[in-house]
Amino acid sequence: MNLSVQLAPGNAKGLLLANPVMTASGTFGYGIEYENLFDIQRLGAIVCKGTTLAPREGNPQPRIVETASGVLNSIGLQNIGVDALIAEKAPIWAGWRVPVIVNIAGETVDDYASLAKRLDGVAGISGLEVNISCPNIRAGGAEFGASPDTAAAVTAVVKKTTSLPIMVKLTPNTGDIVAVAVAVAGAGADAISLINTLKGMAIDIRTRRPILGNIYGGLSGPAVKPVALHMVYQVAGAVDVPVIGSVGIRTADDAIEFIMAGASAVQVGSANLTSPRAALDVLEGIERFMQDERIGDITELIGSAR
């Protein structure tokens, strides 16, 4: 049975995954934290926490609220910064079989260029996920992903600065996600991942105050899955680069829906917060499904509902 997928066919380095199951940025740390819990080397790829030039402490607490079939988060890109990532995390990743993709976020276009430059050629890093979609930081983030022009500008700068494969992560908080996807693909993205979280909030009726310290955050989880699935279906039909689907993936069935909609790979996010080996369970479920359905190659499933 062949589960391997190529996520950067247009890039000289390529980004070949042994299988289509990835972890989503911000929900799996640097992967290292999970090494003793299960065999993380079996995963298709690990995407690390959103990384900025300088370390960030993130937003004030509380930063997570459970909602009906979902989770609101406003972590605000708490991270160790790119220098510590290169010094402390990448050398560990360099000894792994599973590819690690670094999720990068900036407040300006120059920030993205500097991050891409710093990370180019660092052993242990197989690709970049360009986060133009973080909904809960004050500057940058989702603002870049909201319009085709700014999304394309960030993509072009990163593409010019690095030889690493780049996937650009889109936000649903925009008028026309297909137009943004087409612009990003035209600007040189090797792949497109979608979606990031939907902006949302919750209020404590006893204190009469917003629950999140940041007032608003990003909603993900099963409640948003049909929205994400539809967007993946639309985008996969509009671009000719690989698409990576996420939001609401808890089980193999969820993942297979995204793959049938046109995703070449999937990202498991907040499911990791309740079950650390969720991504591996999803992978094993896909393998069982392929066995039951006598499918020899995962590519037979990609876009099969289209």
Ligand SMILES: Cc1cc2nc3c(=O)[nH]c(=O)nc-3n(C[C@H](O)[C@H](O)[C@H](O)COP(=O)(O)O)c2cc1C
């Ligand atoms: C606690 C938390 C932190 C996140 N941090 C990031 C991040 O740093 N960068 C990013 O691009 N997405 C981040 N996300 C979004 C996820 O990578 C992913 O797009 C989304 O959560 C997938 O939906 P799911 O949680 O339903 O699986 C975060 C999500 C959560 C729940």
